[in-house]
Every structure is written in C-alpha cells, then in structure tokens.
Amino acid sequence: MDEKLVTWHQSLIGKDDRRKLHGHGSVMIWFTGLSGSGKSTIANALQQKLFEKGINVYLLDGDNLRHGINQNLSFSQEDRKENVRRVAEIGKLFVDAGVVVLSALISPFEVDRADARALFDEMEFIEVYIKCSIKTCEKRDPKGLYKKAHEGKIKQFTGVDQSYETPRVPEITIDTDNMSIEESVEILLTYLIDNEII
Numbered sequence: 001m002d003e004k005l006v007t008w009h010q011s012l013i014g015k016d017d018r019r020k021l022h023g024h025g026s027v028m029i030w031f032t033g034l035s036g037s038g039k040s041t042i043a044n045a046l047q048q049k050l051f052e053k054g055i056n057v058y059l060l061d062g063d064n065l066r067h068g069i070n071q072n073l074s075f076s077q078e079d080r081k082e083n084v085r086r087v088a089e090i091g092k093l094f095v096d097a098g099v100v101v102l103s104a105l106i107s108p109f110e111v112d113r114a115d116a117r118a119l120f121d122e123m124e125f126i127e128v129y130i131k132c133s134i135k136t137c138e139k140r141d142p143k144g145l146y147k148k149a150h151e152g153k154i155k156q157f158t159g160v161d162q163s164y165e166t167p168r169v170p171e172i173t174i175d176t177d178n179m180s181i182e183e184s185v186e187i188l189l190t191y192l193i194d195n196e197i198i
Helices: 015-022 039-052 077-096 110-117 134-140 145-150 181-194
Strands: 027-032 057-061 100-104 125-131 172-175
Touching: 015 077, 027 039, 027 077, 027 110, 039 057, 039 100, 039 181, 057 077, 077 100, 077 110, 110 125, 172 181
Parallel strands: 027 100, 027 125, 057 100, 125 172
Antiparallel strands: none
16 A cells, blocks of 8 residues: 555544543453353343443454454464454444444454554553363354364364464453353453443
C-alpha cells in the first residue's frame, strides 16, 4: 500500500466522548485457550451479565468470524496470525466506539497475542487465559474435533498436532477444571469493577 495515498481522518467525536455517553469504559477482553476449554461459554455468560447491567457489549466469537470476515483463512500458523490480527483490529474499533468487546478464539501463539495487545492503549486489553487440561478438553470435545484430529481428519489442530503457547502474564487466569461458569464470570466482573471499567 502506498502510504502517501492514505490519510488518517480525525473524527470530531472521540473515544472519551463515546465512553461518557455510555457511562462506562471500553476494553478488549481477549479469551484464549484450547478448544473445549470453555472460552465461548464463559464469554457468552459474561456478555449476558454485562448486558443485564446495561453495558454496551459485543462478543466476537472465533467460529462465527470464520463464517464471514475470516472465512478465507485456514488453520495454518500464517493464517492463524492473520485471524488474530483481524479480530484485534475489529476489537480496536469497538473499543474506540466505547464498547466492551469480548473475543473468544484459541489464538495459540504468544507473539500473535502480543501483537494484538500492542494495538491498544494501557488497560484496554485484558488477556484471559482459560486454563484447562488437554485431558478435560478431549473429554468434553463438544464439537467432536479432538476425535477427528486423532483420526487424521483434521490437520494442524491445536493441542494435537499444533502447539498451544500458554500465556506468560495474562491479566486473569481461569481454571475451568476447577471453576464453574458462575465463579468464572464473577472473577471477571470483579476485575472490571475493581479497575473502574464498568
């Protein structure tokens, strides 16, 4: 792209104006973890609680995005990187719009999650590691993906033939081997309240 042809147009209405209108902060809450760990379930439950509190909230689910904006991407390392980049860029727009935006996607590589974080100002990106043993994830296997991966029907499946890099310093770690959905959501709500985001 020729940068000389593209100019950033400053809006007369800014992020702070939108936050003031909504009466709460805006943030990107990035759920990461293995397939079957509980990312989408917890993100959906948190979305419901925030909605009930009158918070402007939106969930970007990894599977749903692959039906639209990311439908041309495979599960190769290169395409996973692009998947994360696109979701982060969308999330940045939501944060600028004054919305609490949640994303639930495996995002297995630390460098990609770090690149996503770099798009946001301080305290605008909350990484939530949904920690769950591979044994439990395989036992749950809600979509039957682990079974297919072990049978060789799915290639480059995280946790089977593609690695998952555990977050080094996530803001929040939720162990779904030992925590209920309700307990998990309460931890997240408490963090958002304590940090004056909502």
